[in-house]
Amino acid sequence: MDVEKKIQGLREELQxxxxxxxxxxxxxxxxxxxxxxLQELQKLExxxxxxxDANSPTQRVGGAVTRSFETVVHENRMYSLxxxxxxxxxxDWETRIRKIVEGKVEFVCELKxxxxxxxxxxEDGMLKRAVTRGDGFQGDxxxxxxxxxxxxxxxxxxxxxxKFDIRGEIVLPYEGFAKMNAERVDIGEEPYAxxxxxxxxxxxxxxxxxxxxxxxxxxxxxxxxNNIGIAxxxxxxxxxxxxxxxxxxxxELKGSIEEVLQYINYWDEHRHDLPYETDGVVVKxxxxxxxDELGNTAKSPRWAIAYKFKAEQESTKLNKITYQVxxxxxxxxxxxxxAVHLAGTVVRRASLHNADQIEKLDVREGDxxxxxxxxxxxxxxxxxxxxKRDPDSDPTQYATHCPECNTELVxxxxxxxxxxxxxxxxxxxxxxxxxxxxxxxxxxxxxxxxETVALLVNAELIENYADxxxxxxxxxxxxxxMAEKSAENLINGIERSKExxxxxxxxxxxxxxxxxxxAKKLAKHFKSIxxxxxxxxxxxxxxxxxxxxxxxSVVDFFKTEANREHVEKxxxxxxxxxxxAEKLANQTNILEGNSxxxxxxxxxxxxxxxxxxxxxxxxxVSSSISSKTNYLVAGDNMGPSKxxxxxxxxxxxxxxxxxxxxxx
Ligand code: AMP
Ligand code: ZN
Numbered sequence: 001m002d003v004e005k006k007i008q009g010l011r012e013e014l015q016x017x018x019x020x021x022x023x024x025x026x027x028x029x030x031x032x033x034x035x036x037x038l039q040e041l042q043k044l045e046x047x048x049x050x051x052x053d054a055n056s057p058t059q060r061v062g063g064a065v066t067r068s069f070e071t072v073v074h075e076n077r078m079y080s081l082x083x084x085x086x087x088x089x090x091x092d093w094e095t096r097i098r099k100i101v102e103g104k105v106e107f108v109c110e111l112k113x114x115x116x117x118x119x120x121x122x123e124d125g126m127l128k129r130a131v132t133r134g135d136g137f138q139g140d141x142x143x144x145x146x147x148x149x150x151x152x153x154x155x156x157x158x159x160x161x162x163k164f165d166i167r168g169e170i171v172l173p174y175e176g177f178a179k180m181n182a183e184r185v186d187i188g189e190e191p192y193a194x195x196x197x198x199x200x201x202x203x204x205x206x207x208x209x210x211x212x213x214x215x216x217x218x219x220x221x222x223x224x225x226n227n228i229g230i231a232x233x234x235x236x237x238x239x240x241x242x243x244x245x246x247x248x249x250x251x252e253l254k255g256s257i258e259e260v261l262q263y264i265n266y267w268d269e270h271r272h273d274l275p276y277e278t279d280g281v282v283v284k285x286x287x288x289x290x291x292d293e294l295g296n297t298a299k300s301p302r303w304a305i306a307y308k309f310k311a312e313q314e315s316t317k318l319n320k321i322t323y324q325v326x327x328x329x330x331x332x333x334x335x336x337x338x339a340v341h342l343a344g345t346v347v348r349r350a351s352l353h354n355a356d357q358i359e360k361l362d363v364r365e366g367d368x369x370x371x372x373x374x375x376x377x378x379x380x381x382x383x384x385x386x387x388k389r390d391p392d393s394d395p396t397q398y399a400t401h402c403p404e405c406n407t408e409l410v411x412x413x414x415x416x417x418x419x420x421x422x423x424x425x426x427x428x429x430x431x432x433x434x435x436x437x438x439x440x441x442x443x444x445x446x447x448x449x450x451e452t453v454a455l456l457v458n459a460e461l462i463e464n465y466a467d468x469x470x471x472x473x474x475x476x477x478x479x480x481x482m483a484e485k486s487a488e489n490l491i492n493g494i495e496r497s498k499e500x501x502x503x504x505x506x507x508x509x510x511x512x513x514x515x516x517x518x519a520k521k522l523a524k525h526f527k528s529i530x531x532x533x534x535x536x537x538x539x540x541x542x543x544x545x546x547x548x549x550x551x552x553s554v555v556d557f558f559k560t561e562a563n564r565e566h567v568e569k570x571x572x573x574x575x576x577x578x579x580x581a582e583k584l585a586n587q588t589n590i591l592e593g594n595s596x597x598x599x600x601x602x603x604x605x606x607x608x609x610x611x612x613x614x615x616x617x618x619x620x621v622s623s624s625i626s627s628k629t630n631y632l633v634a635g636d637n638m639g640p641s642k643x644x645x646x647x648x649x650x651x652x653x654x655x656x657x658x659x660x661x662x663x664x
Contacts, residue, residue, distance in 0.1 A: 064144040083308050409421075518546070598635075
């Protein structure tokens with residue numbers, strides 16, 4: 001009984017902190033404190049599965065996999081909105097309303113969030129189901145995925161109706177979108193095109209843990225249901241906010257179309273200051289009785305209308321098309337423009353994506369082009385002003401050779417991008433690959449940064465990552481801004497990277513499409529680089545979650561003579577290119593992500609064995625307690641200062657037996 005209370009208490013506390021952070025944007029405790037409480041709850045729930053609850057804050061990290069999404073009929077249809085683009089159209093709309101309803105009409109103005117629409121059903125204050133709009137009559141049950149979105153309340157507060165639906169939009173704010181893209185570029189993947197498609201794509205992912213890692217948000221705007229005790233749209237928004245939903249504060253009540261137009265003009269200008277994408281304003285008749293009187297057409301309510309912002313577009317002259325080479329050799333064509341003001345910034349360059357895009361738009365140097373800025377960070381060219389085209393111009397011939405190393409470009413069947421195949425001789429690729437090799441998630445070489453890598457390559461001290469291990473202090477001292485101490489740090493950092501485990505080395509090699517997760521999978525399955533190098537495409541494709549693209553890329557990587565040479569050299573220098581046999585025998589990853597400190601003497605296992613057990617099962621051992629320590633394994637005669645520190649930081653203290661139980 002006590003445990004149940006404790007679990008409930010932690011759930012409520014965590015729920016409140018989630019709300020403070022994700023809905024109010026006002027965190028009251030540190031991320032660390034939050035994580036500690038969450039871990040405590042996780043542990044209790046594991047020990048007491050009888051108190052399981054799909055709406056527990058621990059469910060936010062996802063894990064449930066949806067193989068196929070069940071179709072659900074909407075109890076109340078999800079209508080679309082009719083659109084308007086001008087003051088006149090809005091005034092016509094008002095005239096039509098006045099013909100049907102009498103008396104004073106008030107309007108609610110809301111922003112039109114650009115994402116994926118969602119309908120959430122709550123019963124007794126608990127999230128019951130989340131369904132996509134689909135065709136408006138029925139959608140897909142994406143509850144497992146929506147549960148991971150932190151701003152969706154799993155349990156409501158205050159005085160809510162027994163049963164109701166609430167509708168909103170799932171969006172991916174610019175900042176999180178940019179971060180996700182940076183990570184993708186890191187592993188040689190194409191960045192996502194725009195936040196809206198990425199948000200709606202996220203809802204249909206099978207693995208909710210992946211959804212949980214995406215910084216999605218849910219903004220709510222309409223409550224529907226019977227006997228919900230709400231008389232107007234604006235009252236609904238205010239109540240929803242009180243029950244714990246994220247309802248943007250920009251919504252306003254207006255007494256006339258004049259005021260509505262002021263609101264529209266204001267946001268047309270200021271929408272770029274919002275953290276997420278919007279594409280218009282939605283105007284709704286406030287009073288629910290009046291809404292009922294007005295009713296719906298076949299497709300949309302008569303009581304609401306969307307006013308669409310004009311896409312921010314400018315025309316300017318395209319002077320030259322240049323080509324950029326990425327770390328993996330992917331070529332991106334870039335339009336170099338006459339500077340033009342767009343959405344509050346000065347634009348000089350725009351992406352042209354790939355050869356197909358250039359051909360489709362028929363863009364040529366010297367053309368006057370239309371530039372747009374949507375959710376993308378880099379603006380894009382959306383068309384050509386053909387009235388201004390020079391009649392003597394010729395269609396663009398896409399680059400045939402690499403702008404950096406002059407190697408002939410290739411394009412693989414079915415891929416949009418051209419590549420420079422000179423992987424080991426093309427400067428941006430050489431530097432980029434070494435930068436990736438040393439990066440934090442890969443070999444994590446302390447004392448060596450991206451700029452130093454470029455210096456080392458340009459000074460011809462290294463040509464590939466294997467060469468790092470031949471560097472001597474004397475070689476690097478003459479480099480710009482390289483002091484005795486930093487040179488030493490660099491050499492030590494390189495030396496220490498020999499302890500980095502095989503799976504991370506595999507990631508560090510920079511094989512296209514082999515990100516952290518794939519590298520782990522491959523390391524676990526093949527156990528050594530030799531076995532992986534010997535694997536055929538068929539063998540690779542047969543593994544779970546390894547698709548043709550990855551399989552091809554792995555085989556292709558090891559087909560290249562130079563890559564094989566580098567691997568051989570890494571082997572000679574003592575880099576971990578296999579999982580040791582001994583390690584293999586007892587290995588799991590149940591302790592992954594946890595950091596331990598050991599203190600005192602133990603009865604059943606020696607300190608050294610304890611340490612090995614932790615590492616073999618994926619945990620980390622450190623010598624002193626810090627805010628990063630998850631567990632203190634306490635034996636007899638433990639040092640009092642360690643204990644005090646653990647207590648102060650709130651580190652979970654466990655016994656030898658507790659620990660051994662964790663491994664079972
Ligand atoms: P449309 O898809 O152009 O017919 O527009 C209708 C869609 O706009 C709805 O399905 C919602 O997903 C979306 N929308 C975004 N913001 C709002 C809002 N404040 N009120 C109503 N719908 C909105
Ligand atoms: Zn090249």
